[in-house]
Amino acid sequence: MRIVIGLLNGMLAGATPVLLAALGGAFTFYAGVFNIAMEGMLLAGAFCAALGSFFSGSWVIGVLCAIAGALSLSVLFILFAIVLKTDEFVTGIALNLFAAGATTYLLRQLFGVRGAFTDPAIQPMPRLEIPLLAQIPLAGEVLSGQNVMVYGAALAVLVCAWLIFRTPFGLRLRAAGYNAASLESSGVRPARVRIAALLICGVLCGLGGAFLSLGYVRLFAEGMSAGRGWIALAAVILVNGNPWGVALITLVFGLADGLGLLAQGLNVPAQFTGMAPYLATLIALFVYARRKSRARSGSSIQA
């Protein structure tokens, strides 16, 4: 039973940053923006969270700084890809490089360290004890006492699903990606919708980044996003952006993370357990490709 609880906790911790970034990616996916800058946005968020928390001594300020940091990348994306009409793929690649370079440079400039920065003055995000849930035997240990951001991510799924499927904004958002010309003919500028989607993506990636540096650790390390933005992108592509699907698939990736941690306890080298989320992504891609090719061959028989 201990093992299962540990596994579930590891799953939630592993899934949270990917889920938040992937929800952000869902907005840009629906808006028809090929946004591959989530990796850089997570990294910028993680750095700014550690920075804000260190200087203010408050994790709330840290989270706000993380949002501001990731949003600044969104603004750059908007400037280059939407205003100046630079290729979106190129903009994304350049912004990821920019985030990696800028965080490394600032780490050196502001804190005078290379590699990683950790300090007791960095205030981590607290855990949240939920009064009634905590009393449930066993399940209470998973449902209650998680990091604030884990609950934040769960809430974000609900809010995103509502925004995308139940509001006029969501309708315009989906129209911007599905058929921008008809959206434009109804008097809404697709570019504005895309800008809004990128800003929302920045906010969500900022939250995900803050979880990386202030969640279970209190440090910032170079390249600490470690491909999570890419895994988030894969998740978005796999479920065509649907927030419920995103939640489900990132939990699967989180489970792989948790299994990795578990295997580490069984003396499997850390390098192999570290491969778990990437292998899980490959397997998910494989399953998706199989399903799609079967669907295609099915329809061709009908036709």
Place this chain on the structure above:
Amino acid sequence: MNGQKLLAALAGIALALSIGALVLLIEGRSPLDVYAALVALSIGDVDKAAITIKNAVPLILTGLSASLAFASGPINLGQPGQFLMGALAVTLVGITVDLPAPLMIPLLMIAAAAGGALWAGAAAVLRHVFNMSEFIVTLMLNSIADLFTAWLITIGGPLAEAGALSPRSPAITSSGRLGEIGVFNLSILVMALVAVAIWYVFHRTRPGYEWRIAGQNALFARLGGCPVDRNFFIVMLLSGALAGLAGGLLVMSGPYRFIRGIGANYAWDGVMIAVVANSALGATVLYGLFFAALQTGALGMELLTAVPSEFIQVLQAVIVLVSVASRGYLSVLLDRLTLRRLSRPSPNRT
């Protein structure tokens, strides 16, 4: 490179350097001193230029790997992983085989190319058989290669040097090492030959023509009778081989062994160079040299001016963004000017 492209490239670099200068000014440093140090320490004299060109070898080869793939269709973002597998292959062969240098060096190069091609080929097979997007597969394979090689050389790992205090493999045999001719490392010669060969195949042969057509319009290539699937495979293998060779040459000309973080500095540089060069092979070589000069000058710049060498990473990213944006924007601007000129009533007509 025609005039307009050259103008856009120079304008982009000038603009990016001005942005960098602005950052330095805000921090209270003198941009002129910093840039002068960068130039002096990268191409100031023949010795430094030789080091810059040697450092350009992995940048140019990974850049060519990305450019070749992007210009032919496949989105191969797996240069970091293919680079590591090439370096690993050279290390494995280099510590187990010992032949005279004229045999050993070609053998190691083949091993490097094969290592990279194998890793890219895995992605190509997954794409071909299961229709899995090579874009994400190559990215995931990067992380897996990184962790796998880290495990091999970790202290006490299967490929670790006995008694070493840091994660590293044993050294490769001395006959497999690339020395210098004068001040220039032999890997430069290899890189130059490979670059010319790739350019020739891409621009002057029938397969190269088919790849270019497929890169511009895959449907047209298919309808025109090009074996699109086979070409996809060949381009992926070739692209992987180039990245693998970059890793192999680095081991053969530098540390002579696999050390932790050997590919870290080149992780995204290949894709970055391909992106600024707009996947043109000639421009890839030029930008590779340019970025190598920046990176080589950076360390000396830190000693002379106390500006952290990491400044160059920011500068590089700014150069990529600004020069790509200015390339697009300049062509829009020029089109608009041409239109205005044409729409103006001509005085001859009445």
